[in-house]
Amino acid sequence: MPARKAFALRLDPAIHAAVERLAATELRSANAQIEVLLREALKERGIDVRPSAPPRRGRPPSGAAGS
Incomplete structure (x- = not known):
């Protein structure tokens, strides 16, 4: 996973x-729940976050760099 x-x-x-409370009902951490809520809010406003x-x-x- 890329750095956060x-x-x-x-x-x-x-x-x-x-x-x-919401995170517990959806079996997520509070951090993951905040990210989900932010993504939903952005999508609702028409902002696509892939x-x-x-x-x-x-x-x-x-031959890759660093080898």
Whole structure:
């Protein structure tokens, strides 16, 4: 998986509690639930956010940089 962007997020405790409850019902972490909610909100506003490309697996081709 590509590196994730980490940043501090300040939330009203009531919002955080609601996100945690929703996450628990959908068997997700609070972090994953926030990402789902953000993606849904962006999509609703017509902003297309495609998932990042999956990581490449296996050995790099011979002659690749760093080998």
